[in-house]
Amino acid sequence: MNASSTGFANDPLFRANHFTAVRWVLAIAVVLGHVWLLTTGFEPLRIHDWTASYMAVNGFFVLSGLLIAKSLHTRRDMRAYALSRFLRIYPALGVVLIAFALVFAPALGAINDTSILKPDDWLYVVKVLALGDPESAPAQIFTTNPETDFNGPLWTIRFEIAAYILAGIAFMIGLVNGPWRILGVFTIVQSVYLGAPFVIDTSALPPSVMSLLRLSSAFLLGMTLWHWPILRRPPLLAVAGLIVAFALLGGGPLGELFATLALTSLMLRAGLPKRASVRIAKIPDYSYGIYIWHYPLLQVFLVGQPDLSPAALAIMTAPLILLVAATSWHVIEKPVLALKLRARPINQKTVSPEVAA
Numbered sequence: 536m537n538a539s540s541t542g543f544a545n546d547p548l549f550r551a552n553h554f555t556a557v558r559w560v561l562a563i564a565v566v567l568g569h570v571w572l573l574t575t576g577f578e579p580l581r582i583h584d585w586t587a588s589y590m591a592v593n594g595f596f597v598l599s600g601l602l603i604a605k606s607l608h609t610r611r612d613m614r615a616y617a618l619s620r621f622l623r624i625y626p627a628l629g630v631v632l633i634a635f636a637l638v639f640a641p642a643l644g645a646i647n648d649t650s651i652l653k654p655d656d657w658l659y660v661v662k663v664l665a666l667g668d669p670e671s672a673p674a675q676i677f678t679t680n681p682e683t684d685f686n687g688p689l690w691t692i693r694f695e696i697a698a699y700i701l702a703g704i705a706f707m708i709g710l711v712n713g714p715w716r717i718l719g720v721f722t723i724v725q726s727v728y729l730g731a732p733f734v735i736d737t738s739a740l741p742p743s744v745m746s747l748l749r750l751s752s753a754f755l756l757g758m759t760l761w762h763w764p765i766l767r768r769p770p771l772l773a774v775a776g777l778i779v780a781f782a783l784l785g786g787g788p789l790g791e792l793f794a795t796l797a798l799t800s801l802m803l804r805a806g807l808p809k810r811a812s813v814r815i816a817k818i819p820d821y822s823y824g825i826y827i828w829h830y831p832l833l834q835v836f837l838v839g840q841p842d843l844s845p846a847a848l849a850i851m852t853a854p855l856i857l858l859v860a861a862t863s864w865h866v867i868e869k870p871v872l873a874l875k876l877r878a879r880p881i882n883q884k885t886v887s888p889e890v891a892a
Contacts, residue, residue, distance in 0.1 A: 677837070
C-alpha cells in the first residue's frame, strides 16, 4: 500500500517535510532553557512566563500526536504500532540509564563507594524504565550543582509512553476514529485541564495529574490535526492572528492554549511547506538524542566549573551534545528502528517505509 493508493498522494504529511528540522529547533529550545536554568536558576527565554523549554515540550507532544494518529490510521496494525513505539523510546533511553549506573554514578556519586553494583543506582534504572519519577533519589549525584538531579528532562518520557498506550486503546475502541470524535475528546481534556484550577486546589494533587492533562491536551491537538487536514496548512493570516492573540492574552487563564495554538501553527507552516527542501527533509533526526543526553552533559561541565556563564556553558557543551546525539542516532536509534520493518510479515499490506510514521 502506498500513499497514492490510499488517497494521500496530495497530502504534504506523506511527502518530504521539514518536521525533523522542527524537532531540532524544539530540542535546542529545551537545551537553551536548561543552560540558563542550571547556571542562573532562571530561564529568560519566555513570554508571559511561558518559557521556551516548557512550550517546546508541548510542541513535541503536538507533533507526536499528529504522527501517532497517522501511524494508527494508515497501518492499522497494533503489533507493529507497539513494536515501533518501543523501539523508538527504549533502546536509546536504556543506554542513557546504563551510562548513569556504570559511568556517572560511580564517578560523581555523593558517597565514597564507587562500585558499579550499588543497588540504589540500578533500582533507579529499573524505576525510570518502568515509568517512575526520574527526578527523585538516588539520581541526585551532582550534589555541588544548583540542580542535583541526574536527568530531570526524562520526566516527559513516561507521559509520552502513556500517550502511546492510551492512543492505541482509544483507537481500538473507536474513541478517536473520526474528526468529530477526536475533536470532542480533545475539547473535553483541554477543558478539564484549563478549568481544573477554578474548581479545585490543583496544588493538592500529585504533580503528575496536571502534567498528564497538559501533555494529553497537546497530544490530542496533534491527533485532531490528523483528522482535520484542512487545519494542517493554516493561512498566514490565521498564524498572525494566533500570535497576536497570544501576545495580548497569553498572561490570562487561556494563555497556554493560545501559546500552544500559536506554536502549532508555526510548526505546521515550517514543517509542511508547499515545496519541501530535499536537503532539509533528509537531515538526521538527532532531536531525541539531544533531549535525553543534554542535561547530564551540562551537569558534568558544571561540576568542574560551577561559575560558568550561560553563554560559556552553551558554547563548551554544544559539540559534545551533538556528538553524543549523532552517535545515539546512527549507532542505536536508526539501526534499531530498521528492525520494525524486518519484523513485519512479507505478505502484510502496510504503508510504505517512506510514508510510515
